[in-house]
Amino acid sequence: MDFNLTEQKKLFQKVIREFCEKELKPIAPKIDQEEYFPFDLYKKMGKMGLMGMTVPQKYGGAGIDKVSYMIALEEISRFCGSTGLTVEAHNTLGCGYIYEYGSEEQRKKYLPNYTNGEGFAALAITEPNAGSDVAALQTTAVLDKDEWVINGTKQFITSGDIAGVTIVMAKTDKDKAAKGISAILVEKDTKGFKIGQLEDKLGLRGSRTAELIFEDCRVPKENLLGEENKGFYGVMDTLDRGRTAVGAMSVGIARGALEDSLEYAQQRQQFGRPIGKFQAIRWMIADMATEVDAARLLVYRAAFLEDQKLPYSTEAAMAKLFASEIAMRATNKAIQIFGGYGYIREYPVERYFRDVKLCQIGEGTSEVQRIVISKRLGL
Amino acid sequence: MKLIACIKQVPDTAEVKVDPKTHTLIRDGVPSILNPYDQFAIEECVRIKEEIGEGSISVITMGPPQARSALMRCLALGADEAILISDKAFAGSDTWATAYTLSLAIKKIGSFDIVFCGQQAIDGDTAQVGPELAQQLGIPQVTYIEKIEICNKHKLTIHKQTEDGYQILEAKLPVLLALLPPTSFQPEHPPMSSILKAKKKPFNVWDAKLWEAMNQNLV
Numbered sequence: 001m002d003f004n005l006t007e008q009k010k011l012f013q014k015v016i017r018e019f020c021e022k023e024l025k026p027i028a029p030k031i032d033q034e035e036y037f038p039f040d041l042y043k044k045m046g047k048m049g050l051m052g053m054t055v056p057q058k059y060g061g062a063g064i065d066k067v068s069y070m071i072a073l074e075e076i077s078r079f080c081g082s083t084g085l086t087v088e089a090h091n092t093l094g095c096g097y098i099y100e101y102g103s104e105e106q107r108k109k110y111l112p113n114y115t116n117g118e119g120f121a122a123l124a125i126t127e128p129n130a131g132s133d134v135a136a137l138q139t140t141a142v143l144d145k146d147e148w149v150i151n152g153t154k155q156f157i158t159s160g161d162i163a164g165v166t167i168v169m170a171k172t173d174k175d176k177a178a179k180g181i182s183a184i185l186v187e188k189d190t191k192g193f194k195i196g197q198l199e200d201k202l203g204l205r206g207s208r209t210a211e212l213i214f215e216d217c218r219v220p221k222e223n224l225l226g227e228e229n230k231g232f233y234g235v236m237d238t239l240d241r242g243r244t245a246v247g248a249m250s251v252g253i254a255r256g257a258l259e260d261s262l263e264y265a266q267q268r269q270q271f272g273r274p275i276g277k278f279q280a281i282r283w284m285i286a287d288m289a290t291e292v293d294a295a296r297l298l299v300y301r302a303a304f305l306e307d308q309k310l311p312y313s314t315e316a317a318m319a320k321l322f323a324s325e326i327a328m329r330a331t332n333k334a335i336q337i338f339g340g341y342g343y344i345r346e347y348p349v350e351r352y353f354r355d356v357k358l359c360q361i362g363e364g365t366s367e368v369q370r371i372v373i374s375k376r377l378g379l
Numbered sequence: 380m381k382l383i384a385c386i387k388q389v390p391d392t393a394e395v396k397v398d399p400k401t402h403t404l405i406r407d408g409v410p411s412i413l414n415p416y417d418q419f420a421i422e423e424c425v426r427i428k429e430e431i432g433e434g435s436i437s438v439i440t441m442g443p444p445q446a447r448s449a450l451m452r453c454l455a456l457g458a459d460e461a462i463l464i465s466d467k468a469f470a471g472s473d474t475w476a477t478a479y480t481l482s483l484a485i486k487k488i489g490s491f492d493i494v495f496c497g498q499q500a501i502d503g504d505t506a507q508v509g510p511e512l513a514q515q516l517g518i519p520q521v522t523y524i525e526k527i528e529i530c531n532k533h534k535l536t537i538h539k540q541t542e543d544g545y546q547i548l549e550a551k552l553p554v555l556l557a558l559l560p561p562t563s564f565q566p567e568h569p570p571m572s573s574i575l576k577a578k579k580k581p582f583n584v585w586d587a588k589l590w591e592a593m594n595q596n597l598v
Contacts, residue, residue, distance in 0.1 A: 011451050011574050019568045049571035062571035072571075 012068050016075040019048060028080040031206030032351050037162070045087065046117015053091050055099050059111035066303035070248040074296070077252025081355030082206030084249045089158035092242045094121025097167050101183065101226035101234050110165055122163035124154040124212055125235055132368050134235060135178040139214065141170035146221045148184050150214040153196070160210030161195045164188050168214070169231055178232040183225040192217030203354030240313045242363040244302040247319035250359040251296045254327035257334035257352045258288045264338055284333045291326035298322050314376040321369035324359035331356050380434035380532065383488065384424045384458065384495040385481055385512065386417035388442055388449035389502040413449040416497025419560035422567055424495045425457035427530050435459045439484050441469055441477055454577035455569035461580065466587035478511035483593050484585065485516060492552045498523060498559040509557035521550055522557040
């Protein structure tokens with residue numbers, strides 16, 4: 001048992017932290033307040049290997065392990081949740097899905113173009129009437145000779161409007177629920193594929209969230225990703241990966257709340273002393289530090305199990321559930337510690353609070369995580 | 380072409396705080412970094428190797444075992460092999476002792492064309508080790524270099540910073556260069572794939588035992 005990061009992982013962490021402090025931290029308020037999407041930053045991230053982290057190098061990725069990927073996501077999210085989510089969705093849901101389920105031709109065709117930071121890959125599952133209940137999705141894909149004809153509407157798709165390629169989950173067997181779903185690759189500008197509404201969100205405002213509309217959208221038969229009617233399993237598997245990753249994102253945002261609170265508590269003077277000398281503040285910060293550490297260990301454990309090719313589904317659900325819940329608490333406490341200054345835009349803690357709420361909802365709500373965990377316990 | 384870079388791991392002076400009571404530096408918990416001058420030196424060294432299209436880069440440091448991480452960063456930035464000179468016997472070395480020890484390491488490596496150093500380290504700011512190392516090696520030295528223009532097997536053209544501008548100098552090889560980054564210098568962040576490759580590159584640790592043997596032959 002060893003709780004120390006390896007020398008290599010420490011170097012990853014250090015380099016990414018330096019990169020984020022220099023390139024991301026200064027623009028994080030603008031990303032939030034102006035819904036600014038920094039395309040240039042993603043190109044730089046591509047050069048660093050951050051846009052195809054776990055994709056093997058032969059497909060243009062960095063080829064790092066899952067624990068290192070979690071370290072990177074924590075560092076990015078510590079400075080900017082919007083960027084953290086964009087990187088997470090692209091790496092796990094987009095590139096990750098294509099790598100895990102794509103044929104050799106599909107991997108070679110798509111991955112090198114999407115691991116360099118020049119383009120984005122998205123995964124479209126959610127629909128107006130299919131959120132947690134993925135099997136209820138209504139988008140259809142019907143085979144007409146050599147083409148899939150897709151009809152339906154997808155909702156809340158991260159980077160959906162800018163993605164060069166989107167993996168669309170659709171019913172290919174209307175008579176079946178989970179066992180009638182397939183994944184189909186749809187490229188941007190395909191006829192019949194339109195971008196609908198862009199969502200105006202509470203937080204993570206610099207990440208793009210789009211509605212996608214498919215009206216007799218035709219794509220070649222070979223755009224089927226993975227096996228026909230087995231897409232549900234691909235989605236569940238990808239969401240397992242995503243859960244650990246959203247856990248890492250939560251840890252990053254919570255760490256931001258902790259670090260900023262600690263600094264503020266040491267500087268802010270009230271009643272003739274730094275507020276960090278008062279027990280009320282000290283205990284809040286002690287709880288935040290303890291919970292951030294515990295959440296990080298859960299995230300690392302789930303990623304470690306995945307690296308070892310051991311079952312990790314329950315551990316991933318635990319990591320996401322706990323990390324997102326404690327992150328919500330930590331950002332709430334941070335605003336309390338900052339007082340009035342915590343409530344205004346001039347300080348970043350109100351952004352952390354708004355950003356982290358999504359972590360309790362996206363890629364499986366806290367309630368869905370509890371279903372996964374309790375099922376595994378035999379309930 | 381054989382290139383050697385000498386580097387130092389230093390406390391991040393931006394993170395060092397002063398004890399308000401004793402007015403001394405609080406070094407506990409201060410992260411260590413690759414001396415920024417040395418990062419510039421190693422980046423120039425890698426650039427020269429790439430321009431020439433052949434050769435190898437050995438990066439050397441003398442320091443505690445923790446200095447390994449600074450060397451790993453140099454390997455990720457493009458150096459080919461790393462040498463960590465580490466032994467309690469070397470603790471507390473002044474600049475002369477450090478330069479002498481580094482010179483023995485370089486002699487152990489064998490022939491070389493250019494030795495790259497940062498102009499100075501941000502913790503001690505002495506700027507003495509480079510020049511003393513050149514003296515120990517018996518080779519010419521050029522300090523305050525901000526740019527290496529032309530470099531080939533026989534000579535190189537360099538820009539040396541002066542108080543009122545810069546001089547363009549030519550030097551024959553072998554030579555020691557002490558580099559001073561221009562104000563516009565932005566340190567490069569090694570890509571993750573290069574950090575992965577760094578682990579597979581040769582990493583040697585030399586201690587005082589090897590030293591004693593060499594010392595007897597050389598002194």
